[in-house]
Amino acid sequence: MSLNRDASLQNVKDKSGYYDIIIIGGGATGLGTAVDSAARGYSTLLLEQHDFAKGTSSRSTKLVHGGVRYLQQGNVSLVLEALRERGLLIQNAPHLVRNQSFVVPNYDWWEGPFYGVGMKVYDMLAGKLGLGPSKHLSLEETIEHLPTIEQEGLRGGVIYYDGQFDDSRLAINLVSTANYHGADLVNYAKVTGLLKTNDMVDGVTVKDEISGEEFEVNGRAIINATGVFTDSVLKMDNPDAKTIIAPSQGVHIVIDKEFSPGDSAIMVPQTDDGRVLFAVPWNGKVVLGTTDTPVDSPSLEPVAMEEEIEFILKHAAQYLTGDPTRKDVRSVFAGLRPLVKAGDDEDTASLSRDHTLQVSDSGLITITGGKWTTYRKMAQDTVDQAATVAGLSVEKCTTEHLRIHGWLKNVDRNDPLAHYGEDRVQINKLIKERPELGETLHERLPYIKAEVVWAAREEMAMTIEDVLARRTRAILLDAKASVEMAPEVASLMAEEMGQNQAWIDEQVETYSDLAKAYILDS
Ligand SMILES: Cc1cc2nc3c(=O)[nH]c(=O)nc-3n(C[C@H](O)[C@H](O)[C@H](O)COP(=O)(O)OP(=O)(O)OC[C@H]3O[C@@H](n4cnc5c(N)ncnc54)[C@H](O)[C@@H]3O)c2cc1C
Numbered sequence: 001m002s003l004n005r006d007a008s009l010q011n012v013k014d015k016s017g018y019y020d021i022i023i024i025g026g027g028a029t030g031l032g033t034a035v036d037s038a039a040r041g042y043s044t045l046l047l048e049q050h051d052f053a054k055g056t057s058s059r060s061t062k063l064v065h066g067g068v069r070y071l072q073q074g075n076v077s078l079v080l081e082a083l084r085e086r087g088l089l090i091q092n093a094p095h096l097v098r099n100q101s102f103v104v105p106n107y108d109w110w111e112g113p114f115y116g117v118g119m120k121v122y123d124m125l126a127g128k129l130g131l132g133p134s135k136h137l138s139l140e141e142t143i144e145h146l147p148t149i150e151q152e153g154l155r156g157g158v159i160y161y162d163g164q165f166d167d168s169r170l171a172i173n174l175v176s177t178a179n180y181h182g183a184d185l186v187n188y189a190k191v192t193g194l195l196k197t198n199d200m201v202d203g204v205t206v207k208d209e210i211s212g213e214e215f216e217v218n219g220r221a222i223i224n225a226t227g228v229f230t231d232s233v234l235k236m237d238n239p240d241a242k243t244i245i246a247p248s249q250g251v252h253i254v255i256d257k258e259f260s261p262g263d264s265a266i267m268v269p270q271t272d273d274g275r276v277l278f279a280v281p282w283n284g285k286v287v288l289g290t291t292d293t294p295v296d297s298p299s300l301e302p303v304a305m306e307e308e309i310e311f312i313l314k315h316a317a318q319y320l321t322g323d324p325t326r327k328d329v330r331s332v333f334a335g336l337r338p339l340v341k342a343g344d345d346e347d348t349a350s351l352s353r354d355h356t357l358q359v360s361d362s363g364l365i366t367i368t369g370g371k372w373t374t375y376r377k378m379a380q381d382t383v384d385q386a387a388t389v390a391g392l393s394v395e396k397c398t399t400e401h402l403r404i405h406g407w408l409k410n411v412d413r414n415d416p417l418a419h420y421g422e423d424r425v426q427i428n429k430l431i432k433e434r435p436e437l438g439e440t441l442h443e444r445l446p447y448i449k450a451e452v453v454w455a456a457r458e459e460m461a462m463t464i465e466d467v468l469a470r471r472t473r474a475i476l477l478d479a480k481a482s483v484e485m486a487p488e489v490a491s492l493m494a495e496e497m498g499q500n501q502a503w504i505d506e507q508v509e510t511y512s513d514l515a516k517a518y519i520l521d522s
Contacts, residue, residue: 004460021392028057031178032375032399033046048185093170148320177402250334253288416446451471
């Protein structure tokens with residue numbers, strides 16, 4: 001079943017009467033809610049102001065994890081829930097989530113026993129959904145797993161297992177899953193206001209960001225799933241509403257695999273500001289991060305600060321013998337955590353990572369906080385609440401074992417199209433019909449032309465940024481290469497979408513401007 005923006009928009013306009021549930025925001029939280037709602041049989045609409053996963057949901061550390069750090073903080077219930085969700089997600093989207101080994105290198109005498117015991121507790125909490133038992137590693141074993149780890153003072157390590165995934169690909173597959181179950185989902189559709197009858201919210205005003213057209217649509221339950229933009233929707237409802245979000249920026253740096261060539265990731269439990277630092281192999285590169293910097297206002301394109309880049313490079317050089325520097329950075333990207341305020345606390349590292357679900361006096365339902373890993377449970381709680389608020393018939397949640405679009409077990413990880421799961425069969429068909437679509441787009445990246453055609457035809461990509469940032473991950477893996485690919489991607493899309501040279505030129509210029517923030521000058 002293809003995704004098609006025009007068809008979805010037409011459905012919205014043709015629909016007489018109300019949707020049961022309208023969701024504002026197409027990140028992990030909103031998309032999960034759309035899947036849950038549609039799979040229960042509720043008529044469902046999701047509106048996203050930009051592209052699906054444009055916000056925080058394409059900028060994560062790419063881990064499906066219980067959160068070893070929250071265990072350190074004693075938040076056992078959060079870890080327990082996340083570990084359960086980790087186990088379910090790996091079953092429901094095996095083409096996108098894989099088992100990843102992590103090694104905690106030990107330099108102090110107490111670290112081995114301390115982290116060894118901690119990881120055993122982590123294993124125990126995961127129970128039957130565990131991904132493998134943690135264990136101590138000798139010095140030699142640690143070096144075998146992490147050939148480029150700093151060896152001065154190294155005593156050994158502890159190995160444990162968590163999940164790793166492709167965040168925006170999962171988001172796109174959730175769009176398809178919700179659509180398959182009957183939901184309408186529209187990207188580039190911004191909610192500009194809320195409609196009310198007798199002070200109760202019962203619809204939204206929408207601006208089509210592509211045609212400029214504005215329209216209204218009604219729904220029995222309206223859900224605010226807008227991440228760091230939560231407060232702007234709360235203020236549409238009540239201009240005096242108290243702000244609840246404290247955005248916290250996290251930056252990642254991507255470097256070549258030769259800096260950490262093993263299959264295991266590195267996990268440093270305690271950096272200078274008390275954060276966890278990861279070096280995780282991902283799509284043939286290594287992702288380093290992250291930071292935790294409070295910021296004043298939300299943005300769709302947050303920019304990494306110099307101090308954050310320096311912080312990551314300094315710590316990477318402390319643990320990696322190759323000492324990566326600015327010139328080695330292939331991409332730098334920033335994301336904003338939608339943390340929920342707990343009073344006047346300024347330190348975002350200590351704010352709640354749990355999710356918050358609230359119902360305003362008008363009946364507006366707001367879901368925020370949490371993590372990618374727990375999106376399914378957040379969605380379940382939200383739809384339960386929405387059904388109560390809107391008086392919908394009670395339907396059971398069905399997502400615990402619901403297969404996500406593309407579901408394919410035992411994917412061949414050497415297949416460059418593996419992350420498409422079942423869809424790779426269709427992509428290979430495209431290549432059979434037009435063999436030139438099998439050509440790669442850049443010598444430094446694995447992406448082929450067929451993926452661009454597929455994204456435009458089947459995955460609702462509207463711009464070259466959608467393709468280069470979220471259908472493929474070119475901007476995160478090698479931002480310079482992504483700019484070099486841009487003209488060819490624009491031509492392929494233009495052919496597919498019936499666009500002209502002016503469109504191609506405008507796309508390439510806009511994209512090249514945007515990508516500058518991902519490229520570090522040495
Ligand atoms: C640096 C960093 C690393 C992380 N790493 C991990 C990790 O490894 N594992 C993990 O499980 N979690 C991780 N997280 C957390 C996880 O990424 C977030 O919890 C999750 O992506 C939040 O999703 P969301 O849908 O709530 O927000 P978003 O993804 O931001 O989605 C909200 C959407 O609402 C849209 N929107 C806003 N206003 C409107 C409007 N008026 N009309 C229509 N649409 C609107 C926005 O455009 C946006 O797309 C990380 C977060 C950060 C910042």
